[in-house]
Amino acid sequence: MSASISIKNITKRYDSVTVLDDINLHIEDGEFVVFLGPSGCGKSTLLRMIAGLESITEGSIDIGEKRIDTLPPGQRGVAMVFQSYALYPHMTTRQNMAFGLENVKVAQDEIDRRVNDAAKILEIDHLLDRKPGRLSGGQRQRVAIGRAIVKEPKAFLFDEPLSNLDAALRGRTRLELAQLHQRLGSTMIFVTHDQVEAMTLADRIVIMHNQKIEQIGTPMEIYQYPASRFVAEFVGSPPMSMLPINSIENTPDGVTVEVSGAGKVVTAIVLPPEFNATNAVIGIRAEDTAVVAAEEDGLDLTIKVIERLGDRTLLYGILIDGTDLIVEDSGRSKVKAGDTVRVSISPQAAHIFDGDGLAYHSQMEV
Amino acid sequence: MKAFNYSPEHLTSNRQLFWIAAVLGVIMMAPVAWIIGLSLKDNAELLRGTEAVFSFPYTLLNYANILESSSVFGWFMNSMIVAVGQTVGVLLLSSLAGYAFARLEFPFRKTLFIIVLFGLAVPEQAVIIARHQMFNWFDLHNTHIGLILPNLSSAFGVFLMTQFFRAIPKEIDEAAMLDNASTFRIFWKVLLPLTLPAQATLGIFTFLQAWNDYWWPLISATKSDMYTLTIGIASSQTNFAQSEGLGFLGAQAVFASLPVVIVYIFFQRHIVTAVSGGAVK
Numbered sequence: 339m340s341a342s343i344s345i346k347n348i349t350k351r352y353d354s355v356t357v358l359d360d361i362n363l364h365i366e367d368g369e370f371v372v373f374l375g376p377s378g379c380g381k382s383t384l385l386r387m388i389a390g391l392e393s394i395t396e397g398s399i400d401i402g403e404k405r406i407d408t409l410p411p412g413q414r415g416v417a418m419v420f421q422s423y424a425l426y427p428h429m430t431t432r433q434n435m436a437f438g439l440e441n442v443k444v445a446q447d448e449i450d451r452r453v454n455d456a457a458k459i460l461e462i463d464h465l466l467d468r469k470p471g472r473l474s475g476g477q478r479q480r481v482a483i484g485r486a487i488v489k490e491p492k493a494f495l496f497d498e499p500l501s502n503l504d505a506a507l508r509g510r511t512r513l514e515l516a517q518l519h520q521r522l523g524s525t526m527i528f529v530t531h532d533q534v535e536a537m538t539l540a541d542r543i544v545i546m547h548n549q550k551i552e553q554i555g556t557p558m559e560i561y562q563y564p565a566s567r568f569v570a571e572f573v574g575s576p577p578m579s580m581l582p583i584n585s586i587e588n589t590p591d592g593v594t595v596e597v598s599g600a601g602k603v604v605t606a607i608v609l610p611p612e613f614n615a616t617n618a619v620i621g622i623r624a625e626d627t628a629v630v631a632a633e634e635d636g637l638d639l640t641i642k643v644i645e646r647l648g649d650r651t652l653l654y655g656i657l658i659d660g661t662d663l664i665v666e667d668s669g670r671s672k673v674k675a676g677d678t679v680r681v682s683i684s685p686q687a688a689h690i691f692d693g694d695g696l697a698y699h700s701q702m703e704v
Numbered sequence: 705m706k707a708f709n710y711s712p713e714h715l716t717s718n719r720q721l722f723w724i725a726a727v728l729g730v731i732m733m734a735p736v737a738w739i740i741g742l743s744l745k746d747n748a749e750l751l752r753g754t755e756a757v758f759s760f761p762y763t764l765l766n767y768a769n770i771l772e773s774s775s776v777f778g779w780f781m782n783s784m785i786v787a788v789g790q791t792v793g794v795l796l797l798s799s800l801a802g803y804a805f806a807r808l809e810f811p812f813r814k815t816l817f818i819i820v821l822f823g824l825a826v827p828e829q830a831v832i833i834a835r836h837q838m839f840n841w842f843d844l845h846n847t848h849i850g851l852i853l854p855n856l857s858s859a860f861g862v863f864l865m866t867q868f869f870r871a872i873p874k875e876i877d878e879a880a881m882l883d884n885a886s887t888f889r890i891f892w893k894v895l896l897p898l899t900l901p902a903q904a905t906l907g908i909f910t911f912l913q914a915w916n917d918y919w920w921p922l923i924s925a926t927k928s929d930m931y932t933l934t935i936g937i938a939s940s941q942t943n944f945a946q947s948e949g950l951g952f953l954g955a956q957a958v959f960a961s962l963p964v965v966i967v968y969i970f971f972q973r974h975i976v977t978a979v980s981g982g983a984v985k
Contacts, residue, residue, distance in 0.1 A: 389878075389882060390881075390882075391878050391881070391882075410881070411878070411881045411882045411884075412881060412882055412883060412884025412885070413884065416882070417882065418878075418879070418882050420875045420878070420879060422873060422875055424873065424875035424876050424878065424879035425879075426876065426879070426880075426894055427898060428897040428898060437880070437883050437885070437893075438882070438883030438884060438885075441883055441884040441885050441886075441889065442884050485879075485883075489883075
């Protein structure tokens with residue numbers, strides 16, 4: 339019984355401070371959407387506005403065909419999983435899960451059926467008579483999800499629910515959440531500042547920055563075609579390297595840019611005539627670079643730090659003018675800190691960002 | 705908790721500490737033991753000299769007389785009604801006020817809270833004449849209501865409960881709101897049970913304070929059938945000590961202390977945490 343969610347011209351102000359500015363977003367029925375952004379960008383506020391825990395200064399929110407921003411939280415048909423889980427400490431798991439149903443006078447056998455079904459799905463049926471104080475972090479998290487499931491909501495809202503878990507459990511729970519979404523087919527909105535969670539879980543990612551939506555897209559769209567310099571630097575690990583551009587030479591097949599003092603980079607990007615080259619940079623992801631023989635064309639990079647990740651090696655170095663560049667080499671890389679290596683850049687994979695941070699990509703399929 | 709140190713130097717200093725504590729304990733307990741001793745002696749024997757406390761025979765006759773004495777039992781019941789009434793009232797009002805100050809938005813909330821805090825600084829003596837006059841107008845003297853009412857507005861209780869409600873994460877309320885619970889249901893079913901440690905602390909202090917209260921009952925209860933135990937025993941001491949005997953007086957004092965002792969025994973853990981300041985966690 340899930341539904342689409344339409345957020346129209348939402349603005350949130352606290353006195354003179356604007357927290358969200360004219361947000362528009364449509365989430366399809368059954369879609370898994372992740373709000374991703376740094377702390378303070380407004381992603382949790384937007385989620386709480388959908389839940390009804392924050393008021394809206396301007397705009398409206400619809401779930402399905404119904405406008406819900408005028409309704410109290412309990413009548414919006416959404417369920418939320420909090421970062422701290424917010425379980426009722428004095429109630430058992432069963433009571434925690436049943437509380438919402440008791441409030442709307444669901445019949446006792448129906449409550450029992452739903453609680454038992456959810457407990458089975460989440461494998462917490464043996465914990466139903468325990469209070470939250472006697473549960474581990476992971477178990478509490480499952481109970482919080484169970485409390486949401488039993489309500490059979492139109493949409494699930496997750497507010498950084500994995501951030502209190504240790505790394506191993508976080509990975510496992512991430513996978514389970516993806517499976518849960520497949521199984522329930524419900525509309526889900528998930529807030530996180532962790533890009534791995536966003537990339538692995540989302541059908542679409544909404545990148546938020548400075549109180550606005552910076553970009554909406556599938557994980558690969560966001561990764562391969564970042565709309566702005568902020569997105570390019572925020573998404574991806576390691577982050578995209580940004581090299582200042584000295585001069586630009588336009589050709590019909592793309593531009594060749596000269597990176598200050600380090601050489602020329604040929605790209606497949608076609609820039610419009612009105613392109614503003616002031617403070618423009620070229621962005622390169624580590625995996626789109628390669629260490630090549632000294633006689634080949636490329637940039638000279640002095641290696642400062644090496645990160646060996648097993649299957650690949652990340653080389654953190656600086657170009658002649660002091661600009662940082664991260665290069666990916668094979669897992670068996672022989673490069674050592676202090677070496678100077680020649681680095682080539684894949685022309686199709688480079689991105690150019692103008693002085694305002696706006697992105698220009700290669701027209702060729704990456 | 706720090707482990708006990710068994711080194712000879714520490715053992716010596718601990719032994720000294722023990723003896724100091726023991727002497728202080730004896731000094732504190734001596735009057736209690738004296739009263740218990742008196743209560744177990746025949747009044748006629750005590751008239752000859754109170755050193756009789758240290759020798760046999762002992763008797764429970766004075767306690768039997770209390771149960772037969774309608775006035776003492778009546779005073780006990782008055783004290784019980786006043787103490788229980790005050791405790792229930794203070795818990796109810798302080799919890800409601802604490803929840804409102806901690807969670808609800810309403811005009812002049814901060815100003816009202818400051819006024820409540822100001823109540824902590826106003827001594828009872830400052831308002832007693834005005835209160836006496838008011839109760840006189842409303843004809844509330846010599847009534848149970850008249851004895852209970854003045855202490856229902858507990859500034860300490862409101863402050864304690866407000867702080868405790870504030871310490872509960874707001875996400876708990878928000879989860880309950882999403883669970884479609886009404887404001888009262890959130891208060892009653894979700895938040896109030898979480899304040900049990902504070903309720904216990906406040907309840908114990910209120911009960912003990914009400915049970916031991918002397919001054920207001922002295923002013924308000926002028927008829928002997930409305931005396932609380934504290935007033936009743938005090939009046940026995942001045943009026944009936946010679947006629948009814950020291951033993952009977954001692955038995956009354958022991959009888960009066962019983963509820964307090966029982967409260968201490970059953971709620972010892974809460975009293976310790978309350979006094980040590982760790983109650984609100």
